[in-house]
Amino acid sequence: xxxxxxxxxxxxxxxxxxxxxxxxxxxxxxxxxxxxxxxxxxxxxxxxxxxxxxxxxxxxxxxxxxxxxxxxxxxxxxxxxxxxxxxxxxxxxxxxxxxxxxxxxxxxxxxxxxxxxxxxxxxxxxxxxxxxxxxxxxxxxxxxxxxxxxxxxxxxxxxxxxxxxxxxxxxxxxxxxxxxxxxxxxxxxxxxxxxxxxxxxxxxxxxxxxxxxxxxxxxxxxxxxxxxxxxxxxxxxxxxxxxxxxxxxxxxxxxxxxxxxxxxxxxxxxxxxxxxxxxxxxxxxxxxxxxxxxxxxxxxxxxxxxxxxxxxxxxxxxxxxxxxxxxxxxxxxxxxxxxxxxxxxxxxxxxxxxxxxxxxxxxxxxxxxxxxxxxxxxxxxxxxxxxxxxxxxxxxxxxxxxxxxxxxxxxxxxxxxxxxxxxxxxxxxxxxxxxxxxxxxxxxxx
Amino acid sequence: xxxxxxxxxxxxxxxxxxxxxxxxxxxxxxxxxxxxxxxxxxxxxxxxxxxxxxxxxxxxxxxxxxxxxxxxxxxxxxxxxxxxxxxxxxxxxxxxxxxxxxxxxxxxxxxx
Numbered sequence: 116x117x118x119x120x121x122x123x124x125x126x127x128x129x130x131x132x133x134x135x136x137x138x139x140x141x142x143x144x145x146x147x148x149x150x151x152x153x154x155x156x157x158x159x160x161x162x163x164x165x166x167x168x169x170x171x172x173x174x175x176x177x178x179x180x181x182x183x184x185x186x187x188x189x190x191x192x193x194x195x196x197x198x199x200x201x202x203x204x205x206x207x208x209x210x211x212x213x214x215x216x217x218x219x220x221x222x223x224x225x226x227x228x229x230x231x232x233x234x235x236x237x238x239x240x241x242x243x244x245x246x247x248x249x250x251x252x253x254x255x256x257x258x259x260x261x262x263x264x265x266x267x268x269x270x271x272x273x274x275x276x277x278x279x280x281x282x283x284x285x286x287x288x289x290x291x292x293x294x295x296x297x298x299x300x301x302x303x304x305x306x307x308x309x310x311x312x313x314x315x316x317x318x319x320x321x322x323x324x325x326x327x328x329x330x331x332x333x334x335x336x337x338x339x340x341x342x343x344x345x346x347x348x349x350x351x352x353x354x355x356x357x358x359x360x361x362x363x364x365x366x367x368x369x370x371x372x373x374x375x376x377x378x379x380x381x382x383x384x385x386x387x388x389x390x391x392x393x394x395x396x397x398x399x400x401x402x403x404x405x406x407x408x409x410x411x412x413x414x415x416x417x418x419x420x421x422x423x424x425x426x427x428x429x430x431x432x433x434x435x436x437x438x439x440x441x442x443x444x445x446x447x448x449x450x451x452x453x454x455x456x457x458x459x460x461x462x463x464x465x466x467x468x469x470x471x472x473x474x475x476x477x478x479x480x481x482x483x484x485x486x487x488x489x490x491x492x493x494x495x496x497x498x499x500x501x502x503x504x505x506x507x508x509x510x511x512x513x514x515x516x517x518x519x520x521x522x523x524x525x526x527x528x529x530x531x532x533x534x535x536x537x538x539x540x541x542x543x544x545x546x547x548x549x550x551x552x553x554x555x556x557x558x559x560x561x
Numbered sequence: 562x563x564x565x566x567x568x569x570x571x572x573x574x575x576x577x578x579x580x581x582x583x584x585x586x587x588x589x590x591x592x593x594x595x596x597x598x599x600x601x602x603x604x605x606x607x608x609x610x611x612x613x614x615x616x617x618x619x620x621x622x623x624x625x626x627x628x629x630x631x632x633x634x635x636x637x638x639x640x641x642x643x644x645x646x647x648x649x650x651x652x653x654x655x656x657x658x659x660x661x662x663x664x665x666x667x668x669x670x671x672x673x
Contacts, residue, residue, distance in 0.1 A: 321612050323605070383606045393608060429608045442608060 130215055131222035134351030138227045144343025145234035149176055149241050151336025155392065156245045158329030159441050161322060163523025164249040165329075165533045171244035171256055178260050179237045184209050187236055188229050190269040195279025200270050219278070221350040231347060232272070239268050239296045243500075245441035246304035249314050250520050253528040255513045259307070262503050267303065267496055271295050275488070287488035288468055288481070290360065291348035293404025293455040294492045301448020302493045304439060306500030311513050313438035315520055322440075327388045334392035338368060341399045345406045349467070356407055356467055363406040364399065367418035371398020374422025382426075390426070393446060397425035400450030405458045407467030416461060421453045452489050459485045562657040562670060563631035567622045568594060569642040569650040574620050580641035581624065584634060587673070592621040600647045619650060625660055627670050 153172035157165045179187070186207055193203030205211035209229060218228035240260045247256070274280040275287065275295040282294070289295060314322070324330060346352075346361035375394025376386045401421030402414055409417060429445035432438065439445065457472075459482025464471035470484075471477025507513050514520070519527035526532060569577055574591075581589060595616040602615035626634050631654050638652050662672040 323612055324607055379606070379609065383609060383611070385606055387606060387608075389607050426609070433610070 128217055128220055128222055130217060130224065131351060131353070134222045134353070135224060135227055137352065137357075138223045138231055138347055138350060141343035141347025142227070142231040142234055144340045145231065145238070145347070146176075146340070148234070148337050148340035148344065149173070149238045151333045151340055152238060152241055153333065154329050155333025155337060155396070156248070156441050158326040158331075158333060159245075159324040159389070160248045161523075162325045162534060163532075164525055165325060166525040166529050166531055167253065168244070168248055170253065170529065171247070172241040174253075174257055175237050175241040175260055178257060179240065179264050180233060182261060182264060183229075183233045183236050187264060187269050188232065190265075191236070191272040192228075192232065192277055195273070195277060198279060198281035198284065199274070201273045201277050201279070218350065222353070223350055228350065231350075235292060235296060235344070236264060236268055236272070239292075239300050240264055240303075242297070242300035242443060242447055243304045243307065246308050246439045246443040247311055248440035249524055250514055251311060252511070252513060252515050255507050255511055258511075259503060259507055259513075262507075263303065263500060266503070267499050268295075268299065271299050271492055271495065274492070282488050282491070285484055285487060286468070286470065287484050288408050288458050288462065288470065289404045289455065289488065290407035290467060291345045291403045293400070293451045294488050297400045297403060297447040297451030298455065298489060298492050299496045301444050301446075301451060302496035303500035304443035305437075305448070306497045307504040307513075308437055308439060308444075309501055310504035310508050313436075314440065315517060317438045318433065318436075324389060327392075330389060330392050334395050338395055338399060341368075341403075345403060349407065359411075359466055360406040362411055363402055363409060363414035366411045367402035367406070367414040367421070368395050368398035370415045370418030371395060371401065371422035371425075374398075374419040375426045376422075378423045378426040393429070393442070394422045394426065397421050397446050397450045400447055401425075401454030401457070404451070404455045405461065408458050408462040408470075408472075409466070410461075410463050413457075413461035413463065417454060417457050420457065421450050424453055425449050448493070452493075455485050455489050456482065459483070562660060562673070563626055563628055563654045564657050565624045565626060565631060565634055565638065565652065565654045567624075567638045567642060567650065567652040568596065568619050569622060569638075570644065570648065571618055571620050573642045573644065573649075574622075576641040577622060577638055580637050581622075581634075584630075584637050586624055586626065586634070588624075590623040592623075594619045594621040598648060598651070617648065625657060625673055627673065 149172055153169040157168045160168045189203050189206035190200055193201035193206050195201050212225045216225050218225045240263055272295050274282040275289045277283060341364055342361055345364040346357045349357040349360060352358055372391050372394040375390050375397060379390045380386050398418040398421055401417050405417055425446050428449040429442045431445065460472045460474050462470055462472035462481055463475050464477060470481045472481055473479060504513060515524055515527055595618050597615045597617060602613060602617050605612045605614055635652050635654060643649055659668060660672040661668050
C-alpha cells in the first residue's frame with residue numbers, strides 16, 4: 116500500500132475518476148475471492164461437511180463487514196496510537212466522511228479505500244477456516260471471527276499499512292498482504308488448531324476431496340479476484356506500479372503452479388488437479404507482498420520457489436501429527452513467509468520502494484526488516500489466536516460432538532445436506548396437515 | 562436350471578448384452594457393483610497423501626438358463642467381456658432349484 120495520511124491534508128491531489136472506478140472494480144474483485152475460497156475449500160472436504168465449509172467463509176462476509184463499518188476501519192486506519200493501533204472517531208460507522216474526501220495522498224475517496232480494505236478484512240479470517248474443516252461449532256467459529264478481527268487483524272493491518280504503524284515505519288514491505296493477511300491467517304490457523312485438535316479418523320480414515328471441479332472453480336475465482344487484491348493495492352495506476360503488480364501476480368502464479376506440479380510429478384508420479392490449484396494459490400500468496408517490489412523475472416523465481424516449498428510443506432502435518440485439514444499453514448503461512456522474505460533478495464529498488472534486495476546490491480538490510488515483520492506478525496497472531504480459541508473452548512466448547520462430527524456437520528449445524536444423490540430425501544414435512552401416507556389411506560377408505 | 566453370474570467391467574456391458582441376445586437369452590438382471598480382485602484397485606494422490614481405492618466399479622449380470630445351455634453361455638459371456646487386461650472380472654454358475662414367472666405362475670424351465 117502507498118502511505119496513507121489520515122485527513123484531507125494533501126493539497127495537490129484531486130479525485131481521479133479513472134482510479135476511483137478502477138478501485139471500485141478492484142474491491143469487487145477482492146470480494147469474489149471469499150466465495151472463491153469457499154469453493155476452493157468446499158471441494159476439498161467430504162460430502163458430509165461441504166456446506167459448513169462454504170458457510171465458514173460466507174459468514175465472514177456478514178460479520179466482518181458490519182464490524183469494519185462500526186469500528187474496524189477506525190482501528191486499522193485511524194490516527195496512530197503508539198504504533199500499535201489507530202483510531203479516528205469520524206470513521207466509526209463511516210459516519211463523518213465526505214463523499215469526495217480523498218484518502219491521504221491518493222486520488223480516490225476515503226469510502227473507496229474503506230471498502231477496498233474491508234474486502235481484505237473479510238477474506239483473512241475466512242482463510243483460517245481451512246484448518247478447521249469438519250469439526251467446529253458454527254457459533255464458536257462466528258464468535259472467533261468477531262474477536263479475532265478485532266484483536267488480531269485490525270491491529271496487524273494497522274502495523275503494516277497504517278501511517279505510523281510500527282512495521283510501516285520500519286519500512287517492512289508488504290504490498291498487498293503477505294504478512295497482514297497470509298502469515299497472519301496461517302499462524303492463527305496453527306494457534307486454533309492447537310486448541311481444537313484433529314478430526315476423528317485423521318490419518319486413518321480416507322478424507323479425499325469430494326469435488327475437485329469445485330476446487331478448480333474456487334482456485335480460478337481466487338486467481339481472478341487476486342488481480343484486484345494486488346493490482347489495486349497501489350490505489351490507482353498513475354505511475355504504472357499497479358500494472359507491474361498485475362503482471363507479477365500472473366507470472367508468479369503461473370510459475371508456482373508449474374513448480375508444484377513438477378515437484379509432485381517427481382515425488383508422487385502424477386500431475387494432479389489439486390496440485391495445480393494448490394500451486395496457483397501458493398504463488399498468489401507468495402507474490403502478494405512482493406508484487407510491487409520485484410521484476411517479472413523475480414516474480415518467476417518467487418513463484419517457483421513458493422510452489423515447490425509449499426508442496427513440500429503440506430506433508431509436514433502428517434510428520435508432526437497436527438490436522439491442518441486443508442493446509443492453511445502449508446500454503447498461506449509458508450507461502451507468505453517465502454514471499455515476504457524473498458523481497459529481501461529480489462527487490463529491485465526501482466518499483467514501489469527504493470529498497471534493494473540482496474541480489475540487487477542492497478545487502479541484508481531489507482531482508483532483516485522483512486524477517487522482523489514475518490516473525491512479529493507470526494508470533495502475535497499465533498499466541499493471541501491460541502488464547503482466543505482457548506477462551507471460546509472453555510466458555511462454550513469449540514468443537515461439535517463426536518456423533519455430530521461422524522454423521523456430518525452439515526446436518527448438525529445447518530440442517531441441510533449439499534447433494535440429494537438418490538432423490539430419496541424423505542416425505543412431506545415442514546407443513547401442517549395430514550402426512551402423505553395418512554391422506555392416501557383416507558382416500559382408500561372412502 | 563443354472564444361474565449364471567458375471568461380474569464384468571462396465572464398459573464391456575454392451576458387448577455382453579449383444580452376445581447374450583445373439584445367443585437367444587430373453588432376459589437378464591443388472592446390478593451396479595463394486596469390488597476388487599487380485600489387482601486390488603488403484604492408488605490416488607491428493608497433495609502427497611496416498612489413498613488406496615480398492616473398490617472399483619463393476620457391473621453384475623445375472624441370467625437364468627437351462628442346464629444344457631449353461632456351459633456354452635459362460636463361454637459367450639467370457640468372450641464378450643474379455644479385454645485381456647487386469648480386472649476383467651469373473652463368471653460363475655450355480656444350480657437353481659426352481660423358478661416362477663410371476664405373471665403366469667409357470668414354473669421351472671417354462672418360466673425362463
